[in-house]
Amino acid sequence: MAVSTLATASQPARQHRRRRGLAATIALIPLAVVVVVVYLGCMLWTVRLSFSSSKLLPVLDWVGVQQYDRLFANERFTVSAINIGIFGVLFIGGCLVLGFLLAVFIDQRIRAEGVFRTLFLFPHAMSFVVTGLAWQWFLNPTLGLQKLVRDAGFPSFTFDWLVNQEMVIYTLVIAGVWQAAGLVMAILLAGLRGVDEDLWKAARIDGIPPWRVYLSIVLPLIGPMIVTATVLLAVQVVKLYDLVVAMTRGGPGIASEVPAKFVMDHFFERNNIGLATAAATMMLVTVVAALAPWIYARYIRAAGRQP
Amino acid sequence: MRAYRLACLATTLVVAVPTMALAEMRAEVLHWWTSGGESAAVGVFAKQFEQAGGTWVDSAIAGGQAARTAGINRIVGGNPPTAMQFNTGKQFDELVANGLLASLEEAATAQNWREVLPPALVTATTRDDKFYAVPVNIHGINWLWYNKKLFDEAGIQEPATWPEVVAAGQKLAEAGLVGLAQGGQPWQERTLFNAVLVGHGGTELFYRIYREGDQEAVESDGFRATADLFRELQRLTDEGSPGRNWNDATAMVLTGKAGMQVMGDWAKGEFAAAGQKPGEDFGCTIIGEGGYLMGGDMFVFPAAGQEEATPAQVALAEVMFAPETQVAFNQIKGSVPSRLDVDVSGMDACAQKGAAALKDPARQVPTTEMLISPDLSGALDDVITQFWNNPSMTTDEFVQRFVGAMQAAG
Numbered sequence: 001m002a003v004s005t006l007a008t009a010s011q012p013a014r015q016h017r018r019r020r021g022l023a024a025t026i027a028l029i030p031l032a033v034v035v036v037v038v039y040l041g042c043m044l045w046t047v048r049l050s051f052s053s054s055k056l057l058p059v060l061d062w063v064g065v066q067q068y069d070r071l072f073a074n075e076r077f078t079v080s081a082i083n084i085g086i087f088g089v090l091f092i093g094g095c096l097v098l099g100f101l102l103a104v105f106i107d108q109r110i111r112a113e114g115v116f117r118t119l120f121l122f123p124h125a126m127s128f129v130v131t132g133l134a135w136q137w138f139l140n141p142t143l144g145l146q147k148l149v150r151d152a153g154f155p156s157f158t159f160d161w162l163v164n165q166e167m168v169i170y171t172l173v174i175a176g177v178w179q180a181a182g183l184v185m186a187i188l189l190a191g192l193r194g195v196d197e198d199l200w201k202a203a204r205i206d207g208i209p210p211w212r213v214y215l216s217i218v219l220p221l222i223g224p225m226i227v228t229a230t231v232l233l234a235v236q237v238v239k240l241y242d243l244v245v246a247m248t249r250g251g252p253g254i255a256s257e258v259p260a261k262f263v264m265d266h267f268f269e270r271n272n273i274g275l276a277t278a279a280a281t282m283m284l285v286t287v288v289a290a291l292a293p294w295i296y297a298r299y300i301r302a303a304g305r306q307p
Numbered sequence: 308m309r310a311y312r313l314a315c316l317a318t319t320l321v322v323a324v325p326t327m328a329l330a331e332m333r334a335e336v337l338h339w340w341t342s343g344g345e346s347a348a349v350g351v352f353a354k355q356f357e358q359a360g361g362t363w364v365d366s367a368i369a370g371g372q373a374a375r376t377a378g379i380n381r382i383v384g385g386n387p388p389t390a391m392q393f394n395t396g397k398q399f400d401e402l403v404a405n406g407l408l409a410s411l412e413e414a415a416t417a418q419n420w421r422e423v424l425p426p427a428l429v430t431a432t433t434r435d436d437k438f439y440a441v442p443v444n445i446h447g448i449n450w451l452w453y454n455k456k457l458f459d460e461a462g463i464q465e466p467a468t469w470p471e472v473v474a475a476g477q478k479l480a481e482a483g484l485v486g487l488a489q490g491g492q493p494w495q496e497r498t499l500f501n502a503v504l505v506g507h508g509g510t511e512l513f514y515r516i517y518r519e520g521d522q523e524a525v526e527s528d529g530f531r532a533t534a535d536l537f538r539e540l541q542r543l544t545d546e547g548s549p550g551r552n553w554n555d556a557t558a559m560v561l562t563g564k565a566g567m568q569v570m571g572d573w574a575k576g577e578f579a580a581a582g583q584k585p586g587e588d589f590g591c592t593i594i595g596e597g598g599y600l601m602g603g604d605m606f607v608f609p610a611a612g613q614e615e616a617t618p619a620q621v622a623l624a625e626v627m628f629a630p631e632t633q634v635a636f637n638q639i640k641g642s643v644p645s646r647l648d649v650d651v652s653g654m655d656a657c658a659q660k661g662a663a664a665l666k667d668p669a670r671q672v673p674t675t676e677m678l679i680s681p682d683l684s685g686a687l688d689d690v691i692t693q694f695w696n697n698p699s700m701t702t703d704e705f706v707q708r709f710v711g712a713m714q715a716a717g
Binding site (some may be wrong): 250252254 | 337372373375376383398400402403405474491492493544545547548549550680681682684685686689692693695696708715
């Protein structure tokens with residue numbers, strides 16, 4: 001399509017467009033340099049350091065995979081990796097389901113819609129640190145919910161997930177979903193509002209129940225919105241750090257440690273750049289491995305199919 | 308003696324002033340003392356330095372970790388502050404090895420630092436027999452704080468050994484109280500563990516593990532007994548402990564919810580802020596025959612490619628080390644002076660107890676920060692916190708993991 005417009009365009013217009021293209025290219029050079037030097041450069045530098053024996057200051061010797069050996073023998077890193085997996089699946093899934101339900105709820109043209117929208121989106125305006133602290137108080141067995149219910153006359157009530165090594169990761173999911181579901185709602189609501197009214201009318205005439213319309217017609221229509229929401233949530237999963245620090249500091253024991261906190265602790269507190277960069281490299285490899293099939297399907301295969 | 312030393316200092320100043328006046332006496336000091344009491348304490352340094360004719364530029368960054376990172380980045384980037392805070396210990400090893408710090412040897416020799424400091428602090432602040440840092444205080448890490456009223460009501464005497472602490476805690480628990488208020492963060496669990504290790508396992512075992520890196524010492528009976536006692540202490544805590552901050556735990560003791568807490572002498576500030584008095588409302592003691600675990604703060608003087616400190620740096624170091632500065636500073640900070648030759652009679656009962664303990668060289672035990680690398684310290688934190696929080700982990704497993712961490716971090 002682009003080729004055909006170019007071919008039919010008049011001479012001055014083509015020149016004009018070429019000049020504008022040149023200006024745009026020049027304007028983009030600084031950005032390109034920043035991307036290559038800062039992003040790509042730092043990435044390669046990190047990978048390089050993970051093969052050195054750097055402690056407090058970066059040094060450029062070569063110790064092979066020694067840091068990786070230590071990393072994989074480290075129970076805390078294994079626990080971190082499992083935790084981020086559990087958190088990722090439940091957090092993204094929970095946010096999508098809850099966010100979709102909230103969006104559908106608001107889409108019913110309810111009264112005081114603005115109030116509810118604000119209410120649901122409000123948690124997202126707060127940082128993870130505030131969210132974490134609030135939930136920490138709420139879930140602390142001697143301060144929050146458990147004490148409240150016990151004081152109300154149910155002495156055997158127990159809700160100690162925050163201090164329970166088996167359950168603590170799920171309390172992080174609860175707090176995370178509470179915080180981020182509103183964002184998903186906002187994105188999906190925009191999608192729902194974009195669905196053509198005629199579709200609903202047609203479905204109503206055919207006597208299709210609304211849940212069926214949502215599931216089979218609306219959901220596929222707002223697919224791109226869901227992808228956007230998922231990508232945003234996935235970014236939050238990878239960089240999960242502040243919520244953990246505010247809520248549990250990785251405890252009890254090491255039960256709620258996550259990879260980003262492992263990296264930060266070893267970088268700044270434990271003067272072990274080598275091990276920290278090895279863990280950071282593992283995070284990078286995981287993200288790339290997860291993204292690769294998608295990038296391939298979306299860009300490489302799609303580009304290959306074009307004539 | 309003191310007058311003589313002051314005279315010496317005065318002479319040094321008189322001799323030094325003409326040369327120093329030529330160079331600009333401007334000192335940018337990077338530190339992490341940002342809370343109310345802390346910034347009041349650092350104000351003592353600023354005031355004294357300005358009286359000596361300098362200009363103090365305060366560069367405070369909240370949080371030790373953030374401040375150290377910022378400082379190290381500036382040093383490596385070639386724009387270092389005049390002086391920078393570290394915890395007394397090994398945190399600055401690599402800076403010295405890479406020639407990024409100035410030596411204070413001249414000032415130290417002139418002021419006799421070697422004679423007035425505890426030997427452990429000399430070791431912690433010198434490299435290759437040269438001073439690279441000025442230690443400004445000593446924090447006692449292993450104090451046991453207890454609520455006097457609760458102890459009197461339950462008829463408990465001040466405990467002297469760790470088994471007695473456990474017994475006291477059990478008695479308090481029978482009375483429906485929390486025996487031991489514990490902040491559930493790895494550094495606090497490490498503090499408690501090391502307090503038990505030095506008080507019950509003994510100073511010699513402490514040194515064998517942390518100074519000599521002796522892995523067989525970890526398999527000894529003394530270490531196992533320490534681990535078992537540590538487990539007993541864990542049973543005295545409440546279920547709200549994980550994640551709790553140290554000052555919240557102190558608040559439990561001073562409001563009478565809990566009987567005891569093991570914490571550094573900065574906890575004294577919380578009691579004082581609540582209007583409580585040492586010896587009357589709360590008691591302080593160091594458990595066991597062993598050592599007084601010494602932590603603390605010090606300042607290093609970055610100077611890229613230059614061996615000796617600049618005049619401003621020397622003047623700042625001398626001001627920080629002067630006896631009257633150290634007394635005034637430590638009275639506010641809650642710690643005791645790093646030099647043992649100053650008059651502490653004006654300080655509170657617990658500080659005097661601490662200073663008295665420090666008179667005995669056998670009790671001057673450096674904290675792990677001075678003996679092992681941050682890397683190893685962190686790896687051991689992971690092991691200690693797992694043992695503390697996982698009641699099903701056996702002592703054998705703990706010993707095995709402790710040795711594993713020592714091998715991995717090397």
